[in-house]
Amino acid sequence: MVQHASLPRNDAGIATALGVLKQQFGERFQTGQSIREQHGHTTTWIENQPPDAVVFAQSTEEVAEIVRICAEHRVPIIAYGTGTSLEGHVNAPAGGICVDLSQMDKVLEVNPGDLDCRVQPGVTREALNTHLRDQGLFFPIDPGANASLGGMTATNASGTNAVRYGTMKDNVLAVEAVMADGRVIRTGTRARKSSAGYDLTRLLVGSEGTLCMITEITLQLHGIPEAISSASCSFPSVDAACQTVISVIQYGLPVARIELLDDVMVKALNAYSKLDLPETPLLLLEFHGTEAGVVEQSEIFGALSEEHGGVGYAATSTTEDRNRLWQARHDAYWAMLQYRPGARGIATDVCVPISRLADCVTAAQARVAELGLIAPIVGHAGDGNFHVSPLVDMSNADEVEKAAGFISWLNDLAISMDGTCTGEHGIGQGKRPYLVKELGGATEIMRAIKVALDPQDILNPGKVI
C-alpha cells in the first residue's frame, strides 16, 4: 500500500469534540473500528487512515453545528458521500470527524421549465435520474460509480459524456456551503449565467472538502434526447483511433460519448462481458439528437472513421444492443480485475490536448511493455482524458515499485505535453506533488485562498494543497 504521512494530531481537542458530538448525535455518532475504516475507504492503493468518529448528519443546520464544534476545538472534519473517490480524499491523516452525508438524500426541488433542480449532497446520480425520468429530464454527468452528487461536486467529476455535456463545473449553478467557521453561504442563483462577483460556485466545485462542506447543490438538467444511438468501430492502431477523434471534434460532430479502449482492455471486456469484439483499439460512440440527427451523425462518423482506417463500424439498432455495449464499458473496472485475478487496479487520470492523445497513449503502452506491467487503457478520447490502470500484484514489491514509477512518469509526461495529471479524479493525497509540477506558482495562490477561508486548516487537512 502507498502510505501518506500522518499529520500532527490535536488529541485533546479531538477528545473534547467527540464528547460533545456523542451527546448531541446519540446513535448517529459512531466510533466502531469497522465503520471508521469504511469511512477512510479508498478504491486505490492508498492506505486507510480512519477518522476518530463518524457522524451521520441530516440537515444543513446539523452540518453547521458539527463544523462549529470542530472549529472551536481545532478538530479536522472530512465530508463523506459514497467513498468512491480515488486519491485518498476521505482519509484522515490527522484524525478527526468524518461527516457522512448519505442521509441528506432528498431531491428538494425540480423546475422542469428551467431545466434545473436543487438536491441534498447525499443524493446519488442514479437516484436523481430515477427521480427525473418521468419528466423527460436527465442529469448527464456519469463518472461510472453511483457516486453522490455532493462528492461529484466536491471533486469536479465528469466521465463518458463530458465531451457533450461538460463536467460538474459546467452543470452546477450554485451550491449552499458551510464554511470553516460554521457560517452558511449560497454562491449563486438559478439564473443560467451570471457575472455577479467572484465565481465562488466554481471555486468550491472541485475543492475536495478543503474549503467548505457542500450541503445543497443547484444543478442544470437536460432534456432526454428524442433519439439515442450507439456504435463501435475498430482501428488498426491507437493513432488511427485518435486521429478519428480529432476529425470528429474538428468537424464539430456533437458526439455524446466517444470512448477509446486499447487492445488489452478489449481482450478483458471480451472475456468478462462475453463479447467478440476484434482485439484491436476500439472506439465506442453514442449519438444524441433527433431521429434524423442521430442517423446523420452516425453516417458522418462512419465516413470520418473510414478515412483513418476504421473497420467493422456498426451502429446498434436496438436499445438492448446499446445497453449491452455501454454496460460492458461500465464494467471495465471489473473486467480488468478479472483479467488478472488477485491484482489491484490502480487508476491514473491524465488529460492532454487531443492532438497529443495518440502520442501519450502510445508512449504509455510502450512504457508498460518495457516495465513488464499489465495495464489496460480506457479513455474519454473526446476530452483527451484517459486512464491507464496497472494491475498490480501487491505482494510483489518490485512490481509495486515499477507501477509507482510508471504512474509518476505518466503524470510527468502529460504535464510535459501541456496537459494535466488529473482530468477528473482530483488531487486528494495522491497527486499533491504533481499539482505543484503542473501549476507551479499558482499553487501558492491556492494556498493563500485556503489559508484565508480555513485559517485553522480543519477542513480535510492534508489534501489538495
Place this chain on the structure above:
Amino acid sequence: MVQHASLPRNDAGIATALGVLKQQFGERFQTGQSIREQHGHTTTWIENQPPDAVVFAQSTEEVAEIVRICAEHRVPIIAYGTGTSLEGHVNAPAGGICVDLSQMDKVLEVNPGDLDCRVQPGVTREALNTHLRDQGLFFPIDPGANASLGGMTATNASGTNAVRYGTMKDNVLAVEAVMADGRVIRTGTRARKSSAGYDLTRLLVGSEGTLCMITEITLQLHGIPEAISSASCSFPSVDAACQTVISVIQYGLPVARIELLDDVMVKALNAYSKLDLPETPLLLLEFHGTEAGVVEQSEIFGALSEEHGGVGYAATSTTEDRNRLWQARHDAYWAMLQYRPGARGIATDVCVPISRLADCVTAAQARVAELGLIAPIVGHAGDGNFHVSPLVDMSNADEVEKAAGFISWLNDLAISMDGTCTGEHGIGQGKRPYLVKELGGATEIMRAIKVALDPQDILNPGKVI
C-alpha cells in the same frame, strides 16, 4: 451623471510611482487630461474618474514591473482594454495608474487540432476571428462591442450566442496573470478539462481586474459550422414569445441564438435599419449545424412557435439576408439612441430563470409605462438575460431620478425571482449594492479572497466588493 464617491488618495505614493514610471516608459507614459479622461471612459451614466497616468504596456514583464512599482508605493492600478464596459469598471476613484493593454495584441499560438489558441489581452474578438477564419475556426463569444479578449475575460462577457456556446467562463482554458505583488502565474494547461486543485481560471475570469492583471488567455475555439441559417418570428405578446423560448430549451433544440426584442425595440430598429418588421414582440433566431440539421432545427422551431401563436415565421435564405438581420440586432444600441435623439441609453442586465422571463419582462414594461419612461428591451432569451435600456434626458432631473429608481426596482425584482442583477456586464462600481442583496454572506467570502490576494487593495479599488 451618477457619481460614485472618490476614495482616499495616496498622493505621495502616486507622485513617486509617476516619477519612476515616466522614467521607465518614456513616450508610453501619458498624463494629458484628455487621454486620462478617455481611459476613465464609461458608456453609461457613471461619472468619469480619470487615473493619474496611463501606461501603454507591451509585455507581461512590463505589466509585472508596473505592478511591482505600484505595489511598492501602494498605488492603484487599473487594467484597460477597449473601454466598452458598462458599470464604471475602468474608473479611478482613488486615482492611480491605468495600464492600457491594447498594444499587447498578438495571437501567440493557434492549435487547430485542439481547437484552442493563446492570445494577448489586447486582441479584440473581431481581430481574432479575422485571424482564425482561414482555418475554419471561430471564437463565438460576441458581446456586441468589438471588445478586447482581456476585457471580456475580466468581466466574464457573453452575448447573443451564449445559449449555444456559453460565456467566457466556458471558453477560457487558462490565463496567465500578474498578481498584486508582481508575480506571474499560469492557472491551467491546454487540457480540455481538469480537476487539478482550485479553479483559479474561473476565479480570475470575471474578477474585473480586482484580483490580478490578465496578460495571456488560452481560449477554446469552435469549428465554423457547415451551415448557418437565420429566422425571425413575431408574437402577439412577450409572454407568447417567452413560452416559445421555454419550449425550445426544453426540447433541447441547439439554437445558436434566440433573441427577444419588444415592440418598442422593433419600432426603433425599423426606423434605424429601414426594416418593416411587425411592431410586436419578435424573436430573432440563428441555427448552426449541417445542411440537413439547420433545416430540421428551423422546421422544429416553426412548429413550436406556431403552438404559441407565432406569426410571420420566415427563415432567411441568403447570407445577405442573414447579415442584414443580425446587423440590425447589433445596431440596436444606435437605433435606440436615434429613437430618442439627445437621450442617453442606460443599460440594465438582469437574468432570471427562463420560467420567470415573461413575468419579469412584462412587469418591467408595465413599470416603464407607469413611470412615463421610454425603454426598449432586447434579451438573450435562451439564457433568461435581458436589457431594458431607459433612454434618459439627462437634463431632466426628475426623469433621471425615475430612471435610477426603475433600475434599482428591476434589480430587486430579478433577485426576488432567484435571478441575478447582472447576467454579463459585471458589478464594477454601479452594481455593488445589488451584489450584497443577491448573494448576502457569500460576499464576505469574496472579500476574504480579495484581502488574501490583494492585501493593499491596489488592484482596481472600489470595484466589485
